[in-house]
Amino acid sequence: MVLIISKDLEPSTDKVIDWLRYLKVPFRRVNGTDMLNPGHAPTLQVSSKQADMHFNGEASAALSDITAVWYRRDGSKPPDTQAIASLQEAGYYQDVVHHLSQENAIAKKALYALLASHTRILGSFSKSSVNKIEVLINAQQQGLDVPATLITRSKKELQAFMDAHPIITKALWESPGITIQEEKATNYTSYTEEVTPDMLQAIPEEFFYSLFQEKLDKELDLRVFYLDGDCYTMAIFSQMNQQTKVDFRKYANNRNVPYQLPADIEQLIVKLMKAMQLNTGSLDFVKTRTGRYVFLEVNPVGQYDMTSVPCNYQLDKKIAQYLSQHA
Structure with missing residues (x-):
């Protein structure tokens, strides 16, 4: 049986499940919200003899039934605060919420540790989010080309960095964005x-730690998209549209086509992913006009449909086949 750990309303998970059904592979899906559903x-x-687990619900399953796990995403939510709403005026409401969140996190870590010791896993329980700078350093150590990068609080140092080349700035971590409720809700994305x-x-002479990089001539x-040693690459013609020249996520109707990376770059990607103990993830690169292949970052749970559909890679089928080989 394949165990899928995902979140509500995750279309990529649904597509893989369609293929598992087609391949007649038994599966069980657990969304993050299920962790709080009795x-x-x-x-x-x-016990002194064994460690075991089982899932309740319409179709029960035990640890011994699970031979492959796909850790897609963790959609866990905070504890139900309605149950403890009466504590709002007691002065320790936030303490109880924090305590329940920690209890839930410990139970979840125990679950993941037990699964990891018994099954083959696609994805990583402990690395669904990674430190951008640690990854950048690791990529540089593995031999990948990376952009010149500065993390500073000093305008003087920033000025010297900008004197050397044009620069961009981006978040140090993957910010989920901010929603401001005025007359209507407005979403702001980083x-x-x-x-x-x-x-x-x-900019003031001193500011909070910020990330700056050389602006690449793209x-x-x-x-x-990386799947256990295989690379599926899409080229994005982002420079054809003013809106996407700096950040292709500012979606426009760009041309997207399959792309074959040089063999040595693919080998370095494999080295990096093995060093990070990741067997899947979405990586971003830039090819410059001078022929450099520059690594930017990796998202262990990044969307792959945006690569699969335009390039006809059928990655949902490949993931289902990968899981079924171990089911």
Whole structure:
């Protein structure tokens, strides 16, 4: 049986499940919200003889039934605060919420540790989110080309960095964005932006830690989906549209086509992913007009449909086949 750990309303998961059904591979899907649902939450048992677990619900399953796990995403939610709403005026409401969140996190880690010791896993329980800078350093150590990068709080150092080449700035971590409720809800998303001389002039002499990188002279943006040693790459003609020149996520109707990376770059990707103990993920590269292949970052749970559909890679089928080989 294949165990899928995902979240509600995750279309990529649904597509893989369609293929598992077609291949007649038994599966069980557990969304993050199920961890807090007594009717579906897993139960763990530990004794001097064994450690075991089973899932409740319409179709029960035990640890011994599970031979492959796909950790797609973790859609866990905070504990149901309605149950403890009466504590709002007691002065320790936030303490109880924090305590329940920690209890839930410990139970979930125990579940993941038990699964990891018994099954083959696609994805990583502990690395669904990674430190961008640690990854960048690791990529450089594995031999990949990376952009010149500065993390600083000093305008003086930033000025010297900008004197050497044009620069961009982006978040140090994957910010989920901000929603501001005024007359209507407005969503603000963090994108990569170019730092202009006017912007630099407006920046104070000291500021909070920020990430800056050289602005690459792009020919193409490249999105690579990695599946246990295989690279599926898409070229994004982001430079044909002013809106997407700096950040291709500012979606426009760009041309996207399959792309074959040089063999040595693919080998370095494999080295990096093995060093990070990741067997899947979405990686971003840039090909510059001078022929450099520059690594930017990796998202262990990144979307792959945006690569699969335009390039006809059928990655949902390949993931289902990968899981079925171990089911």
